[in-house]
Amino acid sequence: MSAERFDTALDERLPQGCDGRPVVLSTHGLTKDFKRLRAVDSLDISVCRGDVFGFLGPNGCGKTTTIRLIFGLTYPTRGYVQVLDHKVPHDRLKALRHLGGFVDDPMFYGNMTARRNLRLFGEMNGAVSEERVSEVLEMVGLAERGRSKVGSYSHGMRQRLGIALALIHKPDVIVLDEPTSGLDPQGMKDVRELVRELGKQGTTVFLSSHLLHEIELVCNRAAIMSKGRVIVQGPVSELHPASHAVKVLTGDQSRAWEIIGGMAATGTVRQDEEYIVVESGDGFVPEMVRRLVAGNIDILAVVPAIEQGLEDMFLELTAETETRPGAGAPAARRRGRRK
Amino acid sequence: MSAIRREFVKTLFQKRTYIGWAGLFLVPFLITLAFRFSSGGPHGGGGPPDTGEQIFEQIRTNGMWVSLAALLALSTFLLPLLSSMSGSYTIAGEAETHTLRTMLMQPIRRGTFLMAKWFVANAYVAIGMIIMGVAALIAGGAVFGLHPITLFSSQTIGVGHALGLTVASYAFVMVAMITVVSLAVFFSTLTNSSLTAVAAALVLVIIMEALGAFTVFDFLKPYLFTSHFAAWTNLFRSPVVWGPIIKGLINFAVWIVGMTGLAYFRFRKKDILS
Numbered sequence: 252m253s254a255e256r257f258d259t260a261l262d263e264r265l266p267q268g269c270d271g272r273p274v275v276l277s278t279h280g281l282t283k284d285f286k287r288l289r290a291v292d293s294l295d296i297s298v299c300r301g302d303v304f305g306f307l308g309p310n311g312c313g314k315t316t317t318i319r320l321i322f323g324l325t326y327p328t329r330g331y332v333q334v335l336d337h338k339v340p341h342d343r344l345k346a347l348r349h350l351g352g353f354v355d356d357p358m359f360y361g362n363m364t365a366r367r368n369l370r371l372f373g374e375m376n377g378a379v380s381e382e383r384v385s386e387v388l389e390m391v392g393l394a395e396r397g398r399s400k401v402g403s404y405s406h407g408m409r410q411r412l413g414i415a416l417a418l419i420h421k422p423d424v425i426v427l428d429e430p431t432s433g434l435d436p437q438g439m440k441d442v443r444e445l446v447r448e449l450g451k452q453g454t455t456v457f458l459s460s461h462l463l464h465e466i467e468l469v470c471n472r473a474a475i476m477s478k479g480r481v482i483v484q485g486p487v488s489e490l491h492p493a494s495h496a497v498k499v500l501t502g503d504q505s506r507a508w509e510i511i512g513g514m515a516a517t518g519t520v521r522q523d524e525e526y527i528v529v530e531s532g533d534g535f536v537p538e539m540v541r542r543l544v545a546g547n548i549d550i551l552a553v554v555p556a557i558e559q560g561l562e563d564m565f566l567e568l569t570a571e572t573e574t575r576p577g578a579g580a581p582a583a584r585r586r587g588r589r590k
Numbered sequence: 591m592s593a594i595r596r597e598f599v600k601t602l603f604q605k606r607t608y609i610g611w612a613g614l615f616l617v618p619f620l621i622t623l624a625f626r627f628s629s630g631g632p633h634g635g636g637g638p639p640d641t642g643e644q645i646f647e648q649i650r651t652n653g654m655w656v657s658l659a660a661l662l663a664l665s666t667f668l669l670p671l672l673s674s675m676s677g678s679y680t681i682a683g684e685a686e687t688h689t690l691r692t693m694l695m696q697p698i699r700r701g702t703f704l705m706a707k708w709f710v711a712n713a714y715v716a717i718g719m720i721i722m723g724v725a726a727l728i729a730g731g732a733v734f735g736l737h738p739i740t741l742f743s744s745q746t747i748g749v750g751h752a753l754g755l756t757v758a759s760y761a762f763v764m765v766a767m768i769t770v771v772s773l774a775v776f777f778s779t780l781t782n783s784s785l786t787a788v789a790a791a792l793v794l795v796i797i798m799e800a801l802g803a804f805t806v807f808d809f810l811k812p813y814l815f816t817s818h819f820a821a822w823t824n825l826f827r828s829p830v831v832w833g834p835i836i837k838g839l840i841n842f843a844v845w846i847v848g849m850t851g852l853a854y855f856r857f858r859k860k861d862i863l864s
Contacts, residue, residue: 319691347697
């Protein structure tokens with residue numbers, strides 16, 4: 252999937268965003284009500300060509316409803332989705348020709364083989380060669396089970412087959428709804444590597460997840476959603492708080508807690524399972540190590556808390572919307588674009 | 591056309607497709623054997639008492655009547671059941687297995703999708719009826735022989751003419767079953783459970799049959815499609831009594847257009863949440 256396969260003339264007509272890259276998927280005031288429940292509220296997000304875009308939020312925040320709206324499975328109460336220059340729901344059919352992916356768990360006909368399922372669904376969007384079927388099955392690691400009935404597939408295998416179907420027509424945008432959910436660690440790793448690889452090849456991926464670490468590992472841009480609203484979006488690197496957290500593991504965590512607590516400002520030290528997590532500033536770590544050694548405490552590990560940044564921010568932001576809808580977080584803590 | 595082909599492929603991959611057809615193949619053999627080895631007729635035929643009795647009386651002397659006896663016996667319950675099941679699976683069945691969303695995430699118009707499903711659901715019933723008719727001729731011919739038949743108006747017609755009338759009768763009942771399929775397709779767009787849609791369609795058929803059985807509800811009869819199910823028996827008179835047949839076809843057409851139209855408008859804007 253090289254960049255040449257994209258329509259450059261079309262890309263020039265599309266709105267530009269993200270360092271001059273065209274916006275290939277966007278929502279505009281997208282709102283969905285289910286009777287009295289507002290599941291999606293005035294959603295405005297922009298995904299640019301080549302993004303691996305993380306769509307992050309707690310369970311029930313409206314991620315899946317948004318994806319249903321993107322695919323035209325449900326009708327918006329207000330607003331619309333735009334895929335390239337096609338609006339959904341108005342131009343749903345044309346938009347779907349540029350989209351691939353799945354919502355919730357990908358489901359197939361259990362009494363048919365994976366290959367037949369791929370042909371059956373794939374042919375709804377144009378001819379599908381046997382070679383292409385083999386190729387996508389190979390990409391998702393199902394080449395040897397292609398002739399097995401899908402009814403005999405595990406959940407993880409169905410997830411992979413869902414990705415295979417998403418890829419079969421080399422769409423401009425792939426939308427995956429929690430693709431690693433229910434997978435074993437190896438399966439999660441494989442899927443993340445596949446998504447990263449797609450991103451490298453220039454395919455735009457819209458990845459919904461409630462796993463912060465996953466978004467950090469895979470995505471270059473992300474939006475955080477809570478209670479149906481996007482509360483922040485931007486490059487993942489900019490969504491991090493400015494501070495750098497470290498995890499500390501010692502031979503005596505109780506005494507270490509006292510020493511570190513005595514050094515650090517209130518509220519910057521906390522427990523995370525067996526680790527002490529501390530927001531470190533300039534020169535903090537060497538001084539902390541000196542004091543722990545002086546206290547005759549064995550230091551087993553001092554590691555950067557990579558996932559801590561986004562997690563902190565996520566928890567802070569989602570907690571804010573729970574208590575103070577629309578309230579802002581301290582501006583110095585983030586450089587991402589607040590909605 | 592490809593949408594219809596796709597739906598056919600899906601239908602042919604389901605075991606229940608063959609179970610339904612196998613049932614329709616077996617029933618004429620059971621009817622034939624029952625008449626061959628018993629002296630009495632069946633308990634009620636579902637059609638007008640006079641024509642039903644005449645058909646069942648003549649079976650033992652002429653296998654031509656087996657196909658008509660099967661039609662009369664099955665058009666009150668088994669065929670509507672099969673039609674309800676076939677129609678109900680179209681949308682609700684796919685919603686139940688969550689394949690509906692996978693389908694509709696592909697670039698296909700919802701109207702095209704629904705009509706392809708409606709067509710294939712009807713084709714399934716039509717193939718089943720052809721199987722039933724052929725099985726009846728085979729069973730009746732093998733056991734009682736195929737001979738010229740005596741019409742209800744006492745004239746005798748040749749085997750060829752009788753076969754033509756039999757085909758026309760099956761076609762008439764097929765139109766009646768399209769009504770049931772359309773009703774089931776409509777219910778199928780209202781629920782995500784195919785069983786609920788089957789039950790709803792079948793209950794409505796049974797209520798209509800019950801209403802048609804009481805003279806106090808005679809004023810409703812022209813509007814109930816079930817009241818016209820046995821109107822094909824008028825083909826077996828000379829001259830043919832066209833009035834009830836045409837009234838029946840008009841009634842079926844109104845129900846078919848009405849129910850399919852409602853299903854179309856409902857499905858076009860339905861939120862797919864399954």
